[in-house]
Amino acid sequence: MQEQDNAIYCVENFVPANAPLRIAVVTETWPPEVNGVALTLSRLIQELSQRQHTIQLLRPRQDRHETESHREGWSELLLKGMPIPRYPQLKLGFPSKKSLVQAWSLQRPDLVHIATEGPLGWSALQAARVLRLPVTSDFRTNFQSYSKHYGVGWLQKPIVAYLRKFHNRTLCTMVPTQAMHDQLKILGFHNLQVVARGVDTKLFTPDKRSSSLRDQWHADDQTLVILSVGRLAAEKNLDLTVKTYQAMKQNNRPVKLVFCGDGPYRAKLQAECPDAIFMGMATQAQLAVAYASADLFMFPSLTETFGNVTLEALASGTPVLAFDCAAAKEVIDDGHNGWLVPGEDAQRFVLRALAITQKASTLHEVQLNAAASIRKWEWSSIATEVENMFRRVLTGALAER
Structure with a gap:
């Protein structure tokens, strides 16, 4: 099992089939930031919200005047962050394990989904372990390939090692293509699931x-x-x-x-x-x-x-x-x-x-x-795939327990 042995397998409350889920989503980028991760993740979460799932979004505060949004079926926890070098309009979340443990102790999710692998994402892994929460993740950015374009190609192996360690501590990692699935599998990643991105065919026409x-x-x-x-x-x-x-x-x-x-x-x-x-x-x-x-x-x-x-x-x-x-x-x-x-x-x-x-x-x-x-x-089809994946993870976590 190697690193997979450290994955989080326990779930406190079984969620019946087709029942709404309480999903905590952890990300270091979100609209109005303009990038593929922010835009596609926000659209996916919108689709899941429309299916009556309760969403708790945890992300860095984008500016000091920003306030948390709360409404029925939706809440936010804004945490501290810092600008990313060379990308000052984007934020990198600070380590926030203590804040996440406190938040999830008060408002316990059925499942934690981590969309980005920065310090905030790592903190989410640690907090979920403390609270025995099942975790899934997304592989959304090809950091190991980017390194050679910024004069730090020597970092490629350490980056891959970190990403492997990160994702192998989750019960499932969504990857967008079969080619990416096969590439990561060769590199030692486990529990991979191909789930494509979606497109809004009413907007793009x-x-x-x-x-x-x-x-x-x-x-x-x-x-x-x-x-x-x-x-x-x-x-x-x-x-x-x-x-x-x-x-x-x-x-x-x-x-x-x-x-x-x-x-x-x-x-x-x-x-x-x-x-x-x-x-x-x-x-x-x-x-x-x-x-x-x-x-x-x-x-x-x-x-x-x-x-x-x-x-x-x-x-x-x-x-x-x-x-x-x-x-x-x-x-x-x-x-x-x-x-x-x-x-x-x-x-x-x-x-x-x-x-x-x-x-x-x-x-x-x-x-x-x-x-x-x-x-x-279309996004509705993609959301159905993700929803089914979440339910399979919860069922498997219960069986392991």
Whole structure:
């Protein structure tokens, strides 16, 4: 059993099948912070709340004026945190074991779900052990892959060791793809369960296509608009996006490159590609219009655990060009709703982009399939998977006891 022996197996009160659950959710990021973890986790919790489960959210206070929210079926506990180096708008929770033990002694959850692996998440593991609470977790960020992009590649092995130690102390770790499941299993992670991320198909839809936004981009009907959405950071492989765009320009077809998002890499990208359009940070509503108004979503990242932007683009009717990994590997049927580039070959990525954009009809045929191809990834289906996983964990914890 190795580290698995230390997992928390006891539950004080058996929860009957289909009964509402009391779920404590621990996270170090939450809206209005804009990142994949915050946005997808908040949507999942919203779906679970609508099913009458009682949610207690535990997270760092985002600013000193923020107050805790309380309503029927929902409560918050805001804890101390500090800005993350190089990401000052995000917080890292301080160790808070004592506060969590006190909170859960007064308001005992059926299950603790930990979404992030920082000091607050580790404190939650320790507090749950003291109170004999079952714990599940999420593997949401590929920290071990990010390290090499920030000059600390030597930290990769210690990071993997910490993450393995962390997640193997929980009864189940949700991972977003089968490929990630297989990779972590080889690295010694136990109790893995594949649960994909979801997408809001009412928000992200081809109906949001906007001629007025395309006019702002100076893009007419003959112009190919390439869209990139996400944090402008080194680990996103955005230099390849610029390289591909520049190769397309040399083919003499009208083309525009639009970046939606912000981050530390923006200045470098603007210097390399001054004619690109930089929208900066956007709301979800603005994103939905941008996705639907583009013609091709380009996603060359190789460090994603999932990449929800892939689902959002497809739901918006915009085909995706990506490497054969993460969400793209799971949801793209090559040549049907997008295109996959095997391996990590940058030149092959550029050549595939040139081939698929040579004729407007090629893009148009695939655009017709994009939105319909991801219906099974709607949030209601994902929430059902998570709910069933929670119940299995509780049943197994009772059996072990």
